Amino acid sequence: GDSVTQMEGPVTLSEEAFLTINCTYTATGYPSLFWYVQYPGEGLQLLLKATKADDKGSNKGFEATYRKETTSFHLEKGSVQVSDSAVYFCALTLGGNNRLAFGKGNQVVVIP
C-alpha cells in the first residue's frame, strides 16, 4: 500500500545549524506530499506541501522538493532556531478522500 518512510531516530542539533530530515514514499499513483509539524502539547499543523513532481514547498524557512525520480521529499532548513524544536511528519495523499498516510515522525531538538 501507499506509505511514507522517515529516517530513524531523533535529531539533535545546535542553533543555526543546517537541518535535513529524509522522507521517501511508495505510492501506486501520483501523490501529493506534505510535511506536518507537531509542537509540544499541540496537534499537528501543516508546514508545507507539494502536489506534483519538481514542485518545491516552502514555509517558515523550511523547504522540500518533490522528487519523483527518487520518490523523495526531504525537508531542509538552513539555520534552525530553538523554536523549531518539534516532531516533524512526512505524509502523502492520493487525493481520493483526503486521507493522509504519515511517516513515523522525527523528533528535532535544537539546543542553544
Place this chain on the structure above:
Amino acid sequence: DSGVTQTPKHLITATGQRVTLRCSPRSGDLSVYWYQQSLDQGLQFLIQYYNGEERAKGNILERFSAQQFPDLHSELNLSSLELGDSALYFCASSAAKGGGLLSTGELFFGEGSRLTVL
C-alpha cells in the same frame, strides 16, 4: 488554534472499560478524521466521516466505532479496552470530501485526547 476541539484532553481508565472521545470540527468543515498516535505504530488512520456518512476506514479495530452527528461533531467509542489501546487520539477536519478541486490535503488537527489504560 486550529479550530478543532477535542474532549477530554486526558482520560485514565481500566482494562475492559469503554470510553467515548468527542470532537468538534472547524466551523463549516464537513469531513472528520480520527487518528491514533502511539510510540510504536506512529500515526495510524482509523476512520473518516463526511457529512454524517462513513467515507473511509483504516486500521480501526472492531472494538472501536465512530459516528458523526447532524451538527457535524464526531465521537469515537472505544470498548473492551486493553493496555495496548493507550495512545493519543487525534481528530482532524477538512472542508473537502476528498479529491477534486476542493481537495488540498490539509487537515486541521485538534490537540488530541490522551488515553491511558491501566
